[in-house]
Amino acid sequence: MQKHVMSAFALAVVSLGAQAQSSLTVYGVADAGLVLEHGGEAGSVQKVSSGVGSSSRLGFKGREDLGDGTVLTFVLENGYSIDTGAAKQNGALFGRQALLCLSGAAGALSIGHQYTPFYKTLNNVADPFTTGLAGNAQNVFDDTTRVDNTVEYITPRVAGFSADVQYGFGESAGDRAKNRYIGASATYEQGPLTVVLAHQQRDNASATAHSRNTMLVGRYKFGDITGHLAHARNRDVYGNESHDSLAGFTVQLSGANHLIASYIDHHDSTTAQKHARQAALGFTHGLSRRTDLYAAYGHIRNSNGALFRVGTAADSGSGTTGINLGVRHVF
Template sequence: MQKHVISAVALAVVSLGAQAQSSLTVYGVADAGLVLERGGDAGAVQKLGNGVASSSRLGFKGKEDLGGGTILTFILENGYSIDTGAAKQNGALFGRQALICVTGEAGALSVGHQYTPFYKTLNNVADPFATGMAGNAQNIFDDTTRVDNTVEYITPRFHGFSADVQYGFGETAGNSAANRYIGASGTYENGPLTIALAHQQRDNATASAHSRNTMLVGRYRFGDVTGHLAHACNRDVLGSESHDTMLGVSAQMSGADRLFASVIRHHDTTSAQRNAVQAALGYSHALSRRTDIYAAYGHIRNSSTAAFHVGTAADTGSGTTGVNLGVRHVF
């Protein structure tokens, strides 16, 4: 459901009234649940979790038809903690998204604080948990979600193919490569089949080294059952390499019930052998078109000195076992 949340700016439209070609959409997510964590260094934790299945948010999307098939939009999206009312993303006013975009026949060009192509591929295609609950793929896979100072171009879809290219300026005086981000993805969709390839590279503060991640994803719908497969090759700024492999499934059990599960293996190719395996199971029941209740269980087995934690959509977690029970409302 969270993959729909990212693009759920079509809900609750409020007309500006001045021009029929302009509109303002107010949208958001209110998500809270009980979170139980075991296996952390500080001991067991029981808490009221914020943004367990989907991070809580309040957003505004403006749209204006400029004519000739060209549309200008902007998105300003704030993240908040529903359990305390505090702002997320280190207190940034619009720390989730802040962008302006021009869309036409040639595609979409946007600038601002935006989701990365790698994250969108992981969230929208690869992960049956849609990077939420205890089964969140970002517990293991790279967790870079959004980047500042980006320019992004998304092509129109042509015979099932589309591409997404993003460049993030490091904005370091005298060194244009320092803190730079480069990301891209290509997607092919044909009926029940989706195949996607995503890549990203991040330079360090001196541009003396960079990390990179390359991920190949396949998804296929067999009626009410969808299979997910993803494999990522990673290299950090120190040159250490690792591989992440995920096998997942989601099933629409009835009109309101959905079951999903995944297994993820992290393989460290260095001599340290910091390997890990995550297994997770989740369930959601739709009370209405906008509201669902959910439950999830996730467990990570770390090897050697690996220190992966079971988190949620808005929390990195503290233990190796997590249990979630909550409710989510999209407005």
């Protein structure tokens, strides 16, 4: 009897130890604001919108320590509209992210529905607006945010250098190139300087052509001011080329206040010359560590029939001028 009691006690201790090495975090963003849009073909629009500064979301992140420095993590993230309660990403349960990742001294290997290296470079380094508000860089730059059926490997950081490589399976019978995605980025980060080179290629459904984007990004922190520069060269599936350039800054003001601004130039290299320019200004005021107020203005000047629109983090927009005012809570 004593032997069985001791065995049960030992099993309980082992179970408690395993639980102590595992964790589950529930997190999210609740973002709602007023959006005014002008310059659209159907006229001006005034609306209450969700995901203006950051897309509203509810996520679950789990972690288990497997020993010897190896960690298993998973992320399941749902997008929703706080103004209507409806699901985003065409109603997908975890349409923002769904992945498993093994990480250790040799780097991180993940599989699932994931952000692309190109998007992460644009969002995390290039864009002062972090692809949100009326100044959103994805109003003009490529908007491939995430891809299904991907395998991704991120190297450890060595002497400031790291790399991110991603392959998205097209999963089409008879030809692996159909609907395939290939993306990669190389980063150098040391002190106040960050430089990233990112590239992506997407094959069409018949594997007869592909689009591609290559972007070089630089970010430098001068005390309370952070400068952002980016240049992208694009080619669509028809072989048409264009260039996108961004210059912007973020200024940390007194307290928890930030001023952000950017200017984007889209140069169409085809004979159509469908150029566009976007200028944007934003301001955020922190009410607490998790909650802030925001205001932003963005305007796009289209030329020769270009159709770029001023959107937000979760909405592509309907006009060439956008004004935002809202609140964001991170939990």
